[in-house]
């Protein structure tokens with residue numbers, strides 16, 4: 001048995017069929033050959049895009065010449081109403097300045113200070129499950145709740161039950177349901193003459209979320225001014241000046257950043273954790289090993305995290321099989337040559353963690369769940385060359401280190417107390433929404449150990 005993988009489409013389909021498949025789900029709209037190809041070209045009357053799977057090409061785009069392959073403005077459009085000018089969408093000098101201010105808050109040393117808030121979220125999540133044992137539970141909902149709680153506690157020192165935090169979480173769920181972001185319009189660039197608009201409802205939902213975030217951010221600015229602010233990520237970011245200009249973010253800029261921390265930080269971790277728990281239910285031997293490792297610690301602390309090796313390998317394997325961000329898009333700003341082919345200026349370059357992580361010419365047994373692969377030669381080589389769940393290069397996920405503590409921490413905390421079991425007839429089907437989710441949720445039974 002291998003874990004669920006969406007069926008690929010036939011190799012040849014008409015453009016019209018492709019667009020229809022794409023609208024339904026970006027993963028199953030792709031042909032099987034992408035799991036073997038180093039590169040694939042998609043030509044349509046409106047656009048050309050190139051999916052690249054060859055590690056050297058990926059390095060060129062993400063690590064060696066990222067300034068020549070910025071984020072495509074057309075791709076960002078769907079997110080603009082919610083995210084404004086946040087670091088996820090900007091390019092060039094604005095992006096560089098934003099990263100100079102944000103990155104120090106996520107440095108290794110800082111993670112130690114953030115850890116108690118993460119631990120409190122993990123324990124709160126385990127407590128909430130106490131009343132839900134024995135019956136099927138939709139786990140994506142559980143992990144979304146937990147990951148949103150982590151963001152609010154680490155950023156603003158408030159739990160998800162806080163009045164504003166709870167509203168942001170609720171409204172965001174509605175927003176997301178209205179707008180599967182990896183949809184056709186967001187991903188496949190439309191020609192310039194097609195009018196763009198955001199559904200009125202989506203715009204309104206985005207404005208409401210931003211108004212709530214603005215309240216939290218303004219309150220914090222006032223606390224900083226009064227010298228009463230807690231020492232958390234929001235305070236750190238809002239009081240860190242750019243080393244070059246010595247300017248801090250103003251409140252409006254900070255609102256944009258908080259919006260992306262909330263979005264990028266909770267959707268992704270929630271997806272990764274939900275798939276990890278599903279894999280635990282499907283592979284009970286591995287589940288027992290993670291539980292034993294967690295129970296062997298007197299308590300889970302920042303110091304004990306480095307001892308949770310099985311938990312980390314399991315979480316990493318889940319990120320490989322179900323990368324929360326399945327594809328990323330960049331734009332070629334000058335003519336390029338990829339594998340002896342001309343890539344014109346303006347072409348869209350698609351990087352696909354989904355396909356790269358299951359590439360048949362790179363990984364041994366790519367579709368199997370095998371956390372022990374990370375100790376093998378092939379696993380180590382692929383971790384360096386063909387594993388990009390957090391992207392790579394200067395634009396790598398700011399929260400990568402944070403997420404690699406959060407994931408194993410929540411996993412181990414839950415497995416210390418509970419066993420997760422599959423529910424018959426409820427095998428999840430991966431689809432790409434905002435992140436890789438299961439079409440009908442991930443249903444598991446939670447049993448007290």
Ligand code: HEM
Nearest residue numbers: 088264265268269272324325328389390391397398399403
């Ligand atoms: C398992 C969890 C996570 C995964 C798989 C993940 C993955 C990613 C990926 C692939 C990107 C690059 C997207 C692109 O270039 O198009 C990214 C960017 C980003 N992520 Fe994460 N992320 C995770 C958790 C987090 C957390 C916890 C935070 C913050 C608290 C965060 C904040 C960001 C930000 C701010 C960016 C934009 C960076 C930039 O463009 O310079 N992420 N993430």
